[in-house]
Amino acid sequence: MKSNKFLNIVENYDTIAVFRHQNPDGDALGSQFGMVRWLQNRFPNKKVYALGENNHSFTLFPQSDDVELKGEFLAIILDTANQARIDDDRYELADQIIKIDHHPIVEDYGSLRIVDSTRGSCAEIIADLFINLDEYSFTEEIASYLLAGILTDTIRFSIETTSSKTLRTAANLVDYGANISKLNQELFTRPKAFFELRTRLSQEVVWKDKLAYIILSQDLLQELNLKEDEAKMFISIMADIIEVEIWALFIEQQDQSYRGSIRSRDITINTIARKYNGGGHRLASGVRDLTTLTLEEIIKELAKTSLS
Known part of the structure; x- marks a missing residue:
């Protein structure tokens, strides 16, 4: 299974950099910070970074990390169909790349590709990946980031790729502590x-x-x-x-x-x-x-x- 391959690759690196696409939306950010926090919880001795420009208006998500990457590292690239859209070119220095995405395939990059274009969001794929691997590493923060990604990319469960699987994944995230009402207010209310x-x-x-x-x-x-x-x-x-x-x-x-x-x-x-x-x-x-x-x-x- 790809979830086990994912875990095996992650276990081989002390440093992991998580990337997403330029001009990030809620799914890119929710996927990225959900991934970063889960890896930090599961592997507290690893160095895990979120990379990319802080050029978005979402207040829910933390700032990206300002770090110098040294030595061997694993790049995990999320919600990005083609390499030209990856925010931060340092992914090119990675020893290995994992791609997780829900867009139709444009470029088959990465040694491990977890891609499913039938899903409404990248965050949905990541949530199911984590649940399959180890539900006990979930926290309310991780569940909230991932549900935020699902809510924004499915436009609150209104697009055609919203499936029963999407709703079950969202329900699982609510069970792990995500507050769907609070997230809707934070993501969609405007001045x-x-x-x-x-x-x-x-x-x-x-x-x-x-x-x-x-x-x-x-x-x-x-x-x-x-x-x-x-x-x-x-x-x-x-x-x-x-x-x-x-x-x-x-x-x-x-x-x-x-x-x-x-x-x-x-x-x-x-x-x-x-x-x-x-x-x-x-x-x-x-x-x-x-x-x-x-x-x-x-x-x-x-x-x-x-x-x-």
Whole structure:
């Protein structure tokens, strides 16, 4: 079983560095800190670090470790389909890599790969891995981090990859001390300023067939004092409109290229995303390095697809 292989590899290293993807979401962070705390509890004599930039707005999670990696170490890379998205290039110095992920396979990197794209989150996979290995190493903190990852990536159990297995895993985490009501409040409540900004951005929505999209220029980001990584969450503005089948948010980068997030109610969009330097899940994908021309092209293709 892969759980035993995972444990065997971990036992061979005194130093373990846990990585996740750039611009982390709740699943990346919940998976990372759940993994770090579990390893620290299970192996108190090992050095275990969480690596990556502290460029997120979640208050639930601690800061990443500022350390110098020396000698042999194991890299555990979470929630990251391809190596270009790994936050912190020092994973390249690792003697061995374990990959744990729930995205469709883009790159088969790592000597051990625990990948299941039918799962709603990476945190779900990790929670089941730990339960299979040693439920007694769980604490309320670990369970809370992992349930936070599940809640954010499944959008509170609302996406199509939410399964009975997802709900059973979440129930197990509640049994280990995670407070689902408290986590929902901490993860999803927003200040009044957020509501006001959301109202302002709703004026930027463009409607084309059954596609709705927003383009955020650098000028608009500066006008609204909005950071690029914070702007991504506003894709939800268009999520509950019954006439919309596909919705997207495109953000202009400092180099004048565009990065985009695309969502769909039931139309497959990751095949389109792969044509534009991106990819992801069937109904939730991302694209990057779009020029003004390719931005126009993908909008036309998404609009046409929204009618299918």
